[in-house]
Amino acid sequence: MTGGLAAFARLLEQLAFTPQRSGKERVLADWFATQPDPERGLALAALTGDLDLRQVRPSLLRGLVSGRVDAELFALSYDFVGDLAETIALIWPVDGSENPSLADVVGQLRDTSKARLGDVIVALLDNLGPSQRYACLKLATGGLRVGVSARLARTAFSKWANLPLTEVEEIWHGLTPPYLDLFAWAQGGAKPETAAYAPFRPVMLATAWDAVTMAARSPADFAAEWKWDGIRVQAVSDRGTRRLYSRTGEDISNAFPDVLALLEFDGVLDGELLVRRDGIVAPFGDLQQRLNRKTVSAAMLRSHPAGLRVYDVLVWQGQDMRNQPYDARRAVLDAATPALPAQIDHSPRLDFTTWDDLAALRANPSDPVIEGVMIKRRASPYIAGRAKGHWFKWKRDPFVIDAVLLYAQRGHGKRSGYYSDFTFGVWDGDVLVPVGKAYFGFTDAELKALDRFVRDNTTDRFGPVRAVKPLKVVEVAFEGLNRSPRHKSGVAMRFPRISRIRDDKPAAQADTLETLQDLLPK
Amino acid sequence: MDPILVPKPEGLFCPAGGFFIDPVRPVARALVTHGHADHARAGHGAVMATAQTLDIMALRYGAEFTQSRQPYDGPVRIGDVTVSFHPAGHVLGSAQIAVTGAQGRIVVSGDYSRVPNPACAPFEPVPCDIFVTEATFGLPVFRHPDPLGEIAKLLASVRAQPDRAHLIGAYALGKAQRVIMLLRQAGYDGPIHIHGALQKLCDYHIAQGVALGDLRPATLERGRKPDFAGAIVLAPPSAFAATWSQRFPDPVICFASGWMQVRARARQRGVELPLLISDHVDWPDLTRTITELDPAQVWVTHGREDAVMRWCSLNGRAAHPLRLIGYEDEAE
Numbered sequence: 001m002t003g004g005l006a007a008f009a010r011l012l013e014q015l016a017f018t019p020q021r022s023g024k025e026r027v028l029a030d031w032f033a034t035q036p037d038p039e040r041g042l043a044l045a046a047l048t049g050d051l052d053l054r055q056v057r058p059s060l061l062r063g064l065v066s067g068r069v070d071a072e073l074f075a076l077s078y079d080f081v082g083d084l085a086e087t088i089a090l091i092w093p094v095d096g097s098e099n100p101s102l103a104d105v106v107g108q109l110r111d112t113s114k115a116r117l118g119d120v121i122v123a124l125l126d127n128l129g130p131s132q133r134y135a136c137l138k139l140a141t142g143g144l145r146v147g148v149s150a151r152l153a154r155t156a157f158s159k160w161a162n163l164p165l166t167e168v169e170e171i172w173h174g175l176t177p178p179y180l181d182l183f184a185w186a187q188g189g190a191k192p193e194t195a196a197y198a199p200f201r202p203v204m205l206a207t208a209w210d211a212v213t214m215a216a217r218s219p220a221d222f223a224a225e226w227k228w229d230g231i232r233v234q235a236v237s238d239r240g241t242r243r244l245y246s247r248t249g250e251d252i253s254n255a256f257p258d259v260l261a262l263l264e265f266d267g268v269l270d271g272e273l274l275v276r277r278d279g280i281v282a283p284f285g286d287l288q289q290r291l292n293r294k295t296v297s298a299a300m301l302r303s304h305p306a307g308l309r310v311y312d313v314l315v316w317q318g319q320d321m322r323n324q325p326y327d328a329r330r331a332v333l334d335a336a337t338p339a340l341p342a343q344i345d346h347s348p349r350l351d352f353t354t355w356d357d358l359a360a361l362r363a364n365p366s367d368p369v370i371e372g373v374m375i376k377r378r379a380s381p382y383i384a385g386r387a388k389g390h391w392f393k394w395k396r397d398p399f400v401i402d403a404v405l406l407y408a409q410r411g412h413g414k415r416s417g418y419y420s421d422f423t424f425g426v427w428d429g430d431v432l433v434p435v436g437k438a439y440f441g442f443t444d445a446e447l448k449a450l451d452r453f454v455r456d457n458t459t460d461r462f463g464p465v466r467a468v469k470p471l472k473v474v475e476v477a478f479e480g481l482n483r484s485p486r487h488k489s490g491v492a493m494r495f496p497r498i499s500r501i502r503d504d505k506p507a508a509q510a511d512t513l514e515t516l517q518d519l520l521p522k
Numbered sequence: 523m524d525p526i527l528v529p530k531p532e533g534l535f536c537p538a539g540g541f542f543i544d545p546v547r548p549v550a551r552a553l554v555t556h557g558h559a560d561h562a563r564a565g566h567g568a569v570m571a572t573a574q575t576l577d578i579m580a581l582r583y584g585a586e587f588t589q590s591r592q593p594y595d596g597p598v599r600i601g602d603v604t605v606s607f608h609p610a611g612h613v614l615g616s617a618q619i620a621v622t623g624a625q626g627r628i629v630v631s632g633d634y635s636r637v638p639n640p641a642c643a644p645f646e647p648v649p650c651d652i653f654v655t656e657a658t659f660g661l662p663v664f665r666h667p668d669p670l671g672e673i674a675k676l677l678a679s680v681r682a683q684p685d686r687a688h689l690i691g692a693y694a695l696g697k698a699q700r701v702i703m704l705l706r707q708a709g710y711d712g713p714i715h716i717h718g719a720l721q722k723l724c725d726y727h728i729a730q731g732v733a734l735g736d737l738r739p740a741t742l743e744r745g746r747k748p749d750f751a752g753a754i755v756l757a758p759p760s761a762f763a764a765t766w767s768q769r770f771p772d773p774v775i776c777f778a779s780g781w782m783q784v785r786a787r788a789r790q791r792g793v794e795l796p797l798l799i800s801d802h803v804d805w806p807d808l809t810r811t812i813t814e815l816d817p818a819q820v821w822v823t824h825g826r827e828d829a830v831m832r833w834c835s836l837n838g839r840a841a842h843p844l845r846l847i848g849y850e851d852e853a854e
Contacts, residue, residue, distance in 0.1 A: 090663035
């Protein structure tokens with residue numbers, strides 16, 4: 001295997017075109033196994049978003065290319081290709097054959113002064129071939145867009161290294177690229193000591209609750225609380241350093257300055273991030289407005305104030321609580337929250353004696369933003385990962401509607417050749433409006449039947465998408481509904497999947513948009 | 523005096539000779555550059571083309587595709603013009619058509635390529651007053667790499683994933699055989715499986731002396747467990763949408779085309795391994811060809827006319843877009 005930027009360019013290509021997660025993990029494992037330090041670690045940092053390079057703006061690149069290529073030819077090309085870095089990589093009129101190391105390129109993009117950055121990029125582009133230019137420009141502009149999340153990159157690393165993902169995540173925020181200590185650990189060396197403040201601790205996850213689980217357990221051994229429909233976060237305040245992490249360890253502090261300001265404690269709390277106005281919890285759709293943002297506007301902070309509803313404590317005032325039983329941790333937590341700002345409170349424990357009591361509570365929750373109950377074993381320590389027998393989630397039954405198949409698209413990997421991604425719609429008067437997309441939930445036999453239906457009933461083709469006769473009714477299960485100005489129907493489903501094929505039902509009897517709208521949060 | 527050729531809805535027409543070149547609708551007399559379906563259509567009264575192109579048309583449309591076949595056999599006088607055919611380097615049987623009259627000479631290149639292709643003679647530069655060029659890849663972003671490098675990528679992927687079949691989309695005339703020949707050139711001498719739709723044209727190439735090696739039908743033998751693990755399978759791209767492709771275990775979808783240069787194109791097609799193999803001129807070869815021929819005028823057809831026109835204008839060359847309708851500008 002070759003090395004340098006050429007190998008990195010090949011890696012980006014493979015990751016971008018390999019459809020399945022498992023395939024991407026294989027590609028990355030091969031990279032970690034065959035590339036030397038520091039190249040392999042720099043690529044890992046590029047994928048996790050931890051390379052701190054100079055910001056290269058599109059306007060700078062446009063300026064550079066205008067010095068080399070006729071503006072009209074560039075505009076026609078960009079229009080056709082649709083991606084600025086790719087267009088520049090392909091159209092750059094001079095080809096070089098150098099293959100600098102990733103370390104060399106990263107060094108130049110990190111250490112060059114802003115004034116000289118343009119010259120340095122031009123020199124790089126002149127000395128590289130097209131695919132290396134693409135890799136170089138993607139590094140420079142950030143956002144590799146190869147379908148690999150930071151989590152997937154860390155998962156691939158831990159699988160390759162045969163190390164528990166939870167341990168990798170725990171030390172991750174104390175590590176710096178090119179992660180020489182991490183790779184040394186992977187190859188039998190010592191686990192890196194991290195002295196960084198406010199690190200992430202891998203979270204404890206729940207398994208699904210069912211009748212069999214319930215019958216085997218005594219209610220007296222368990223505590224229960226509401227399951228809130230927000231996002232799981234870890235709030236850390238450590239000797240003055242404050243951070244907010246997602247459940248996968250992404251640092252989302254910058255998007256939530258309002259929450260950071262609330263962390264007037266020294267410890268690590270586990271809880272739900274919610275938008276809260278005057279103590280009232282807003283629906284998930286409101287919280288969604290604040291997610292996936294690098295920064296947040298003052299107007300957004302006023303209109304969508306975020307807060308925490310905490311349910312566990314991992315570290316408190318310097319003491320690691322994770323080995324203590326749930327009841328002891330809860331006692332500490334319940335005692336601590338009254339002293340914290342009002343936008344942080346704890347999730348109250350539910351009062352029940354029998355499982356039937358709990359079932360009744362679950363069937364009739366006290367707040368519309370509750371999506372079920374959490375059941376936690378009183379004697380269990382805080383265990384990273386999804387250990388069985390400790391925490392359970394007992395979600396509210398999903399919503400279901402009957403919808404009509406409208407479009408289908410071919411799947412990837414094992415499903416290539418099958419129409420497996422379906423768009424479905426419901427009636428709005430006498431027209432069917434698309435309300436969602438689902439690509440799982442069905443059995444292999446049902447997939448074959450749906451594929452056959454699509455082939456036999458195609459009415460139109462748009463590239464890889466087929467429109468089908470509106471004949472097939474499917475039952476769609478989903479977890480919730482939000483208003484969405486982006487969708488024609490005005491609604492967006494959460495976690496939709498095809499739960500049943502309703503061959504017994506004619507399309508005219510499928511549900512209406514009104515029925516769906518009645519499910520929207522009031 | 524009439525110009526030698528004029529664009530009409532049916533295609534380029536020669537008033538002095540009474541014929542069309544590559545007409546898209548049935549006409550009395552057609553001259554055809556090559557066998558791709560958008561250039562060679564059935565139903566003309568008479569067709570003049572290279573013997574190979576006529577054979578290919580008969581294979582595709584049946585022996586009755588025209589009332590009269592006229593195999594090209596040296597320069598010929600038609601009406602008041604002289605017509606000659608010259609290799610275009612595109613696919614087996616492909617030719618440029620030169621029409622010479624009192625007003626000078628016009629060369630209709632059809633589709634052409636400057637990259638060596640063992641199935642056909644190399645492109646022959648023919649001095650002319652007007653050169654009619656295709657513009658399929660007529661944007662400066664299109665620079666096709668060495669096709670053997672692409673084949674090396676394919677073979678590396680086959681070695682790295684011996685449990686998966688590599689399913690390569692390639693058009694039936696030209697591209698499929700090109701991929702097979704490149705595989706052979708790269709030293710791959712194992713069996714190559716082909717979809718039924720490629721059989722006739724592969725057989726014809728072999729009959730014309732193009733060595734394709736061990737080809738086997740990609741069919742399921744009765745009573746045998748299907749096993750295409752590690753196999754290389756070629757099929758027309760349309761087969762990927764058909765149930766035909768469901769027989770392969772977790773296939774690696776590959777596509778051999780010049781369009782694979784653009785990542786979004788590959789992703790839209792669900793391609794896992796894009797193979798940048800083209801039988802058209804890329805931008806450097808297109809502009810080099812115009813420079814070499816140095817015609818008084820360039821006529822530009824099917825594809826990205828705007829960019830080729832712009833290049834001509836930047837280089838002080840007279841150029842006109844033909845805006846002919848009916849040619850595929852994206853199939854390759």
